[in-house]
Amino acid sequence: MVTSAPLLSYQHELDPSPEAFGELRSSADCLGQPGVLNQRLDEDGYLFIPGFFHRDLILSARASVTDRLAAEGALDPAFPPLEGVCRADKALGFRGDLAKDNPAIDRVVYGPELLGFYENLFGEPVRHFDHTWFRAISRGQGTPPHCDLVYMSRGTHQLLSCWIPYGEVPLEVGGLIVLEGSHLQAARLKNYLEVDVDLYCENRPREVEKVIGKGGWSHPGWLTNNPVSLREKIGGRWLTAQYQPGDFLTFKMTLVHASLDNQTDRVRLSSDTRYQRASQPADARWVGINPAGHGPRAKQGMIC
Numbered sequence: 001m002v003t004s005a006p007l008l009s010y011q012h013e014l015d016p017s018p019e020a021f022g023e024l025r026s027s028a029d030c031l032g033q034p035g036v037l038n039q040r041l042d043e044d045g046y047l048f049i050p051g052f053f054h055r056d057l058i059l060s061a062r063a064s065v066t067d068r069l070a071a072e073g074a075l076d077p078a079f080p081p082l083e084g085v086c087r088a089d090k091a092l093g094f095r096g097d098l099a100k101d102n103p104a105i106d107r108v109v110y111g112p113e114l115l116g117f118y119e120n121l122f123g124e125p126v127r128h129f130d131h132t133w134f135r136a137i138s139r140g141q142g143t144p145p146h147c148d149l150v151y152m153s154r155g156t157h158q159l160l161s162c163w164i165p166y167g168e169v170p171l172e173v174g175g176l177i178v179l180e181g182s183h184l185q186a187a188r189l190k191n192y193l194e195v196d197v198d199l200y201c202e203n204r205p206r207e208v209e210k211v212i213g214k215g216g217w218s219h220p221g222w223l224t225n226n227p228v229s230l231r232e233k234i235g236g237r238w239l240t241a242q243y244q245p246g247d248f249l250t251f252k253m254t255l256v257h258a259s260l261d262n263q264t265d266r267v268r269l270s271s272d273t274r275y276q277r278a279s280q281p282a283d284a285r286w287v288g289i290n291p292a293g294h295g296p297r298a299k300q301g302m303i304c
């Protein structure tokens, strides 16, 4: 992959050599073949489907978000809102509120195209989590390496995340990166994969204060904040793409992923949402009309 700017992830410079960095494999050509898709999902831990959605569907969802960002004064008024140019004095980040009461986002993430994809993949009726994660990432921001299991392990583990960019996300705007083969490292990552950030030890006063007193997490959720040393330790390449509107990337709960940092003044907009077989149990924190999320109702004490 051609790179001009250095590849930054959580302020660490990734090794751009072909042994350490590469492109996601496209499975767009296997869409009608669930057997092949499932085999690839097992092999790679992810499926990358470029050009899946109609571009206009994604761009109208983008407009719904950039209009909100413009209305709150987060965007540079010298540019059309759709360009998503951030004001230099405003930092953006995780913004679940941008997907709330937003029919244009719902149309993408819970519409017939994507639900149909998962139904075909799972071979039976599916359900999605009712919580929609949404990010508006401005310059200097990115996501450190983690697996999603630590946030959503109380139902089936045969759950898939779906990352969708709303607009072009070239390398310097900072899209998702996945660590090749990391879903096959469960034995090595065992202690980390057993984490549940909302579980805490009742017999450890400092943990009780952190989780119950302050409403925080018993564990930060990240596997590490250094994607470079992580790759050197567990191997594989960091894989990504020059994302276009219409693309999506779906992946397993145990696949290590992170993002590149945004090195531009253009906001990186993306959602991440979750899908599973309807017949399997769902993590109660994320389903229903007003899901508990990581809030007080989700905290569970145990004796350690």
Ligand SMILES: O=C(O)CCC(=O)C(=O)O
Binding pocket: 135, 142, 143, 148, 161, 162, 163, 176, 257, 258, 259, 270, 271, 272, 273
């Ligand atoms: O978009 C990001 O920076 C992180 C997304 C993520 O962690 C996910 O899709 O599970």
Ligand SMILES: [Fe+2]
Binding pocket: 146, 147, 148, 257
């Ligand atoms: Fe994640």
